[in-house]
Amino acid sequence: MKGKICIVTGANSGVGKETAKQLAELDAHVIMVVRNEKKGRLALEEIKEETGKDSLDLMICDFASQKSIRDFVKKFREKHNRLDILVNNHGSMPSKKILTEDGIESAFAINHLGYFLLTSLLLGCN
Numbered sequence: 001m002k003g004k005i006c007i008v009t010g011a012n013s014g015v016g017k018e019t020a021k022q023l024a025e026l027d028a029h030v031i032m033v034v035r036n037e038k039k040g041r042l043a044l045e046e047i048k049e050e051t052g053k054d055s056l057d058l059m060i061c062d063f064a065s066q067k068s069i070r071d072f073v074k075k076f077r078e079k080h081n082r083l084d085i086l087v088n089n090h091g092s093m094p095s096k097k098i099l100t101e102d103g104i105e106s107a108f109a110i111n112h113l114g115y116f117l118l119t120s121l122l123l124g125c126n
């Protein structure tokens, strides 16, 4: 895993944070993708401290917004010319029906379409 470029979405808590930590332990280069920079920074610093590894970056993406996903992929491509591992982990369970800026019910947008758009863009399909 040394030097493998890995994206983990929803990496500031729960399963995503633990996945990021385990990948860092294996000497992968981990890009922690979060929607809240402050929460993300805290998680990243915690992982660095716990593992003693330094090869982690933070990038921002709100998967409720297709523009944000497109912007994230553009920035990722500017920094990296390949991706080895994608962990589509982020997820949310909204308690009420909310429409995203794209006019899509938010759970469907975040937990379903967001994965497909991200993966397709990273594969260079769009």
Ligand SMILES: NC(=O)c1ccc[n+]([C@@H]2O[C@H](COP(=O)([O-])OP(=O)(O)OC[C@H]3O[C@@H](n4cnc5c(N)ncnc54)[C@H](OP(=O)(O)O)[C@@H]3O)[C@@H](O)[C@H]2O)c1
Pocket (backbone or CB within 6 Å): 009, 010, 011, 012, 013, 014, 015, 016, 034, 035, 036, 039, 061, 062, 063, 064, 089, 090, 091, 092, 110
């Ligand atoms: N834990 C379980 O028992 C279980 C069971 C089945 C499936 N899962 C799935 O496993 C995944 C991780 O679960 P978990 O228990 O680790 O949940 P969690 O601790 O709530 O983590 C979810 C992560 O997704 C992020 N996220 C939510 N909405 C987002 C958005 N619009 N854009 C970007 N990031 C967003 C959250 O960011 P914020 O902190 O900013 O909200 C958080 O980092 C989820 O997809 C969940 O549906 C979990």
